[in-house]
Amino acid sequence: MVTEETQKKLEAFVAERDWKQFHTPENLAKSISIEAAELLECFQWGPNAEPDRVKEELADVLTYCLHLARAMDLDPEEIVLEKLEITRKKYPVDKSRGSSKKYSEA
Numbered sequence: 001m002v003t004e005e006t007q008k009k010l011e012a013f014v015a016e017r018d019w020k021q022f023h024t025p026e027n028l029a030k031s032i033s034i035e036a037a038e039l040l041e042c043f044q045w046g047p048n049a050e051p052d053r054v055k056e057e058l059a060d061v062l063t064y065c066l067h068l069a070r071a072m073d074l075d076p077e078e079i080v081l082e083k084l085e086i087t088r089k090k091y092p093v094d095k096s097r098g099s100s101k102k103y104s105e106a
């Protein structure tokens with residue numbers, strides 16, 4: 001999902017600032033939610049968000065997601081693909097194609 005080089009850059013950024021002490025799973029989960037709210041804020045008053053702002057907020061969400069995955073010793077690509085298989089079973093194509101209904105309502 002991201003290269004080891006990118007992961008190392010993220011970790012170096014945190015280590016240089018002695019911020020690892022703040023990067024507990026709890027704090028990182030909160031940070032994901034806070035940055036996700038900032039992403040949503042881009043669309044607060046309408047659909048035409050400024051692409052550069054969206055890009056920055058999305059980068060923050062992804063950054064904290066990568067930190068949380070690392071803190072919990074999880075491989076981002078592996079957990080996304082694992083979850084995709086679970087979701088695939090919940091939403092078989094013949095039942096869910098063209099429908100946004102939740103699997104429990106279909």
Ligand SMILES: Nc1ccn([C@H]2C[C@H](O)[C@@H](COP(=O)(O)OP(=O)(O)OP(=O)(O)O)O2)c(=O)n1
Nearest residue numbers: 014019022023035038057059060061063064067
């Ligand atoms: N203890 C911290 C603080 C910040 N960051 C990194 C992760 C994010 O990519 C970015 C977030 O920085 P800010 O908290 O300053 O948030 P914003 O960039 O969204 O600033 P603002 O809230 O002013 O829009 O910095 C981090 O890894 N660990």
